[in-house]
Amino acid sequence: MAGATVFPMTRNDNNPGGGRNAVTVRGLVKHYGETKALDGVDLDVREGTVMGVLGPNGAGKTTLVRILSTLLAPDSGHATVAGYDVVRQPRQLRRVIGLTGQYASVDEKLPGWENLYMIGRLLDLSRKDARARADELLERFSLTDAARRPASTYSGGMRRRLDLAASMIGRPTVLFLDEPTTGLDPRTRNEVWDEVQAMVGDGVTVLLTTQYMEEAEQLASELTVVDRGKVIAGGGIEELKAKVGGRTLRVRPADPRELSPLAGMLDELGITGLASTTVDAETGSLLVPILSDEQLTAVVGAVTARGITIASITTELPSLDEVFLSLTGHRASAPQDTRPAESREEVAV
Amino acid sequence: MSAVTATAPTADVKGDARIPLRGHLRHTGALIRRNLLWIRQDPESMFDALLMPVVFTLLFVYVFGGSIGLALGGGQDRYVQYVIPGMIAMMSMTLSQGVGTGFSQDFNSGVMDRFRSLPIGRGSVLFAKIAVELARMLFATAVLMVVAVLVGFHITHWGGLLATVALSAAFASSIMWVFLTLGVVLKNAQSVQAMGFLVLFPLQFGSSIFAPTKSMPGWLQSFTDYNPLSTLADSARGLMVGGPVAHDLWVTLAWSAGITAVMAPVAIHKFRTKS
Numbered sequence A: 001m002a003g004a005t006v007f008p009m010t011r012n013d014n015n016p017g018g019g020r021n022a023v024t025v026r027g028l029v030k031h032y033g034e035t036k037a038l039d040g041v042d043l044d045v046r047e048g049t050v051m052g053v054l055g056p057n058g059a060g061k062t063t064l065v066r067i068l069s070t071l072l073a074p075d076s077g078h079a080t081v082a083g084y085d086v087v088r089q090p091r092q093l094r095r096v097i098g099l100t101g102q103y104a105s106v107d108e109k110l111p112g113w114e115n116l117y118m119i120g121r122l123l124d125l126s127r128k129d130a131r132a133r134a135d136e137l138l139e140r141f142s143l144t145d146a147a148r149r150p151a152s153t154y155s156g157g158m159r160r161r162l163d164l165a166a167s168m169i170g171r172p173t174v175l176f177l178d179e180p181t182t183g184l185d186p187r188t189r190n191e192v193w194d195e196v197q198a199m200v201g202d203g204v205t206v207l208l209t210t211q212y213m214e215e216a217e218q219l220a221s222e223l224t225v226v227d228r229g230k231v232i233a234g235g236g237i238e239e240l241k242a243k244v245g246g247r248t249l250r251v252r253p254a255d256p257r258e259l260s261p262l263a264g265m266l267d268e269l270g271i272t273g274l275a276s277t278t279v280d281a282e283t284g285s286l287l288v289p290i291l292s293d294e295q296l297t298a299v300v301g302a303v304t305a306r307g308i309t310i311a312s313i314t315t316e317l318p319s320l321d322e323v324f325l326s327l328t329g330h331r332a333s334a335p336q337d338t339r340p341a342e343s344r345e346e347v348a349v
Numbered sequence B: 001m002s003a004v005t006a007t008a009p010t011a012d013v014k015g016d017a018r019i020p021l022r023g024h025l026r027h028t029g030a031l032i033r034r035n036l037l038w039i040r041q042d043p044e045s046m047f048d049a050l051l052m053p054v055v056f057t058l059l060f061v062y063v064f065g066g067s068i069g070l071a072l073g074g075g076q077d078r079y080v081q082y083v084i085p086g087m088i089a090m091m092s093m094t095l096s097q098g099v100g101t102g103f104s105q106d107f108n109s110g111v112m113d114r115f116r117s118l119p120i121g122r123g124s125v126l127f128a129k130i131a132v133e134l135a136r137m138l139f140a141t142a143v144l145m146v147v148a149v150l151v152g153f154h155i156t157h158w159g160g161l162l163a164t165v166a167l168s169a170a171f172a173s174s175i176m177w178v179f180l181t182l183g184v185v186l187k188n189a190q191s192v193q194a195m196g197f198l199v200l201f202p203l204q205f206g207s208s209i210f211a212p213t214k215s216m217p218g219w220l221q222s223f224t225d226y227n228p229l230s231t232l233a234d235s236a237r238g239l240m241v242g243g244p245v246a247h248d249l250w251v252t253l254a255w256s257a258g259i260t261a262v263m264a265p266v267a268i269h270k271f272r273t274k275s
């Protein structure tokens, strides 16, 4: 049957960098009135790799993912996923992708199992296979105990995992994850990271968007930094880190009252990277962006000289802010939730 | 668009764009199951289908029954025979709204994005909603008939009851395309309901559902005579109780076909192109 089928359009495998491209994006443009959500984006994701798309809120990440998963038509430019054109071959394309959108896209009124079974049937699995696949994925995402409960009773992390499971039903070759851990607490975030890593282990090509450098480093092998609808940097993670050059020093004094005097002192000394020192009140620590080992030594020296007891001192990756200042010279727009006001009120018909 | 492979890689086996009929049926079935599970999850959503026929029948029969019955040249009994077929017409219209509000809720939760990223025909999502809403309507009609018999309704032609149910289902499914379109276009379920109310109210009361139109002013009569709810109600009367039926039947069928022919493509188009 397969041999006899005539395909109106053939696959297009554009592979400029050697190795086949799972995703190819050329000159993609999408405007909303004055807002240039995407303003000529080029992107290549090689098969079997994980591409991180890093950018602040409003950078155009969701718009990109929605175009690549055929939910939105671009104004101009073109894109292929697994060789299929997003505009002209949406049906074929939908067969080979999995999508976990920024906002939960499971049916909250349905139990977890029913959500997965339904998607299995919509993906043309037989009843038996759909049942087996639902059981298998619930098991894998540690949701078996909650299988029969409506998804509305799930915690944020469980819902996210159900969403990930849902996008895996059809054994996609390309997976889109739009900010998979935004809004999750650190422990749940780690769980989701583990799941994503396991999926990657299965050989799936992943395009994931994030606002966190740390997440990109955890999951992606390559990074594309976007801002205001444009790609402003791209390459391997290590390459980009070297380019940015910065790190963040997290200093936690034993006595939280020392936080602001300490910040003031470091400001006076002028030891700082591109972004300025900030106080993280929640963890009672000071975040000091630094650019070099000399600065690290200087900070430690100054703190010691002051005679404050330090509970911990660690170096972390540069923050998104630091990355942006380094790459663009301007600050990433303040993170804010641009989600349109939710209108999910129940209506008695 | 430089290199074009001549041989179809394995992925292309799955790459046929067309969905066979069996596929459409399977998808629609899976989505019907989903909508039925919604009802099981939230049985209160059936209250309207259960209570509307009861409340309206009792209200109209016992509040207006005597006086309108008198005008009809009988009494309350006479009015029961008049208004019950009208109730079927009314419910087919009122319950149709549910597809619009339900659809609007789907859009405002992320689940519609999931459906739209799956390789299913857009029609399946719409047809499933219509099928479940028609089932709800059948349930409401059954409730209505029970109440009707309790208040003294006599069905003269049982076959006519079946024909009435079929006709009102046909009309309802045409109206559902209108509400589906509203569900896609309007921002939220409240707007759909408010808009629905604006449309339903004049159509229902400017019709022969609750009272004969003879006493209405001429300008209103020219509206009520072409109002599909009048012709549906009058067809139902003819079919179940007896009397002339052919003209009203054809007008109702013409309305149903016309509304479907115009609104189904509009709904599917709006659904397909909604971003």
Ligand SMILES: Nc1ncnc2c1ncn2[C@@H]1O[C@H](COP(=O)(O)OP(=O)(O)O)[C@@H](O)[C@H]1O
Residues within 6 Å of the ligand: A032, A035, A036, A037, A055, A056, A057, A058, A059, A060, A061, A062, A063, A064, A338
């Ligand atoms: N439907 C829409 N209508 C108008 N503006 C939009 C719409 N969707 C997105 N935008 C705008 O496009 C820009 C990019 O949005 P988005 O792709 O959601 O960014 P991100 O996902 O990176 O936060 C933002 O300025 C956003 O306000």
Ligand SMILES: [Mg+2]
Residues within 6 Å of the ligand: A058, A061, A062, A063, A102, A178, A179
């Ligand atoms: Mg987004």
